[in-house]
Amino acid sequence: MRIGELSRRTGVSERALRYYEEQGLLRPERRPSGYRVYRDVDVAAVRRIRVLLTAGLSTAQIVEVLPCMVDDDDLLAPICPELVDELVKQRDRIGAAIDELAATRANLDTIIANERRAS
DNA sequence: CTTCTTACA
DNA sequence: TGTAAGAA
Structure with missing residues (x-):
């Protein structure tokens, strides 16, 4: 099948599909x-890419x-143990990002609470 | 009509 | 990522 x-x-734009190829995600x-020719398995591949x-x-x-x-049916399952390790690190980074955002929101809340009417 | 590449009021 | 442009 062609890109269209x-x-x-997959519901993924042609633009994105070309980008995935550029990033080495699809070959x-x-x-x-010059037209790109995809195989049926690429449909599932794109879905996995989307999930990640x-x-x-x-x-x-x-x-x-x-x-x-x-x-694994409809879900993605990691095989290599070292991969699980990286995924855990990724999860921790997200946790850190959430904490930072919570902190900045708290700062904003404080500033908002300081609202004073103009005399 | 479909895809390709390149570039950006 | 979208989209326009020019070519195939």
Whole structure:
């Protein structure tokens, strides 16, 4: 199938699909015309990429992590133990980010609470 | 009509 | 990431 069909079947824009390829996430063949040719398995591949992207992983991380994962029905399951380690680190980073945002929000709340009427 | 690349009021 | 432009 060509990019248009893959886009329709995955709900991912053609722009994004070309970007994924640029990042090494997909390696479609090329027809002499230059058109990209995707295989059926790429539909599932794109879904996995989406899941990881939504989980906050960068495309670079996904490139390394993807080969260590397998489709367990509808979910993604990590195979390599070292991968689980990286995922845990990623989870911790998110936790840290949440804490920082909570702190900045608290600062904002304080400032808002200081509102005073103009005399 | 579909895709490709490149570039950005 | 979207989108416009010019070419195939």
